Amino acid sequence: MEVACRASPELVRDYFRLFVNRRAYTLQSLRPHPESGRHYYYRPKAKGSEKPVSLTNDTIRRHLEGELTLGLYAINPATQRCRWLAIDADYKGAMEDLVKLQYYLSEDQVQAALEMSKRGGHLWVFLQAPLLARECRTYVYDLASRLGLPVKGAGLAEGIEVFPKHDELRRDEFGNAIRGPLGIHRGANRRYWFYGANYDLEEQMAYLNRLRKVTEEELRRFIAGKSMPAGFRSQRPPERTAVRCVEAGRPEFRILDHVGKIRKVGRNYVTRCPSCAEAGHDRSGDNLAIRMDDPRFYKCWAGCTKEMIREAVGCPIRMRQSA
Ligand SMILES: [Zn+2]
16 A cells, blocks of 8 residues: 655645646545456546546646545647657556667667556656647657657557547547556556655656757757657548548447447347557457447447447547536
């Protein structure tokens, strides 16, 4: 068990400034899913309503004090910019690759912070002001491809994953969230620290504050004449375009328009859950059950909510939201 610790208002303020680029966020469920045992992330809603709640200082304090665990979105779709980029690696040999990346980033005077994770690590780069997601991604993908690092998604099941995962988002999209650093991971029931400082909240934050932040001028210089290596231009699964959702005359959402290969099992169609798939899960393609007699009813056995599934297929359930 982690010992409780207090997060001062200054700590909360610094965390907000470093990590928060939009007020939408996710929470890691406190209880494991009864079947998979995993602690899934969901977008919290106000009690008794469908209205998503916005991230506040108090929520960050509770995250830092270990009472809840946040997930943070990289891109603010109002600007297409991000405040940080994070490289997630959790395969065998992941740490060597992250340390290599950290070294080559330092050759550009980019000070990246390495954080432990459950199976590998996250490498964080902080920006002086929010910068275009597309340009940040071009920089990291170009560097990774020059170093020959495995990149997940480009025909590889294992490799680094770059947050932001998209160049741009539509206004109603969220992209992918990553576990907020310095909180307690519910599955592991422990905190994962940055290697660069003592394992203490104040010292960790002081370390992050000290790191040089990348400026727009630097980033533009790093990527001058470069483009996204082929194969990485769009991380959005091509078959899941949002066009069908906004097509005139289509009165309701039909899940069957948005899934891959289906099988018939009993009274259900069974297929890969789009939300699980986005996280690289459900390789066996049987988490999502869709009722044959009424496909408006579908359920992911791994615990993805309807909202998560709709979001994953690019047809989020309409609701008012804060950017
Ligand atoms: Zn699922």
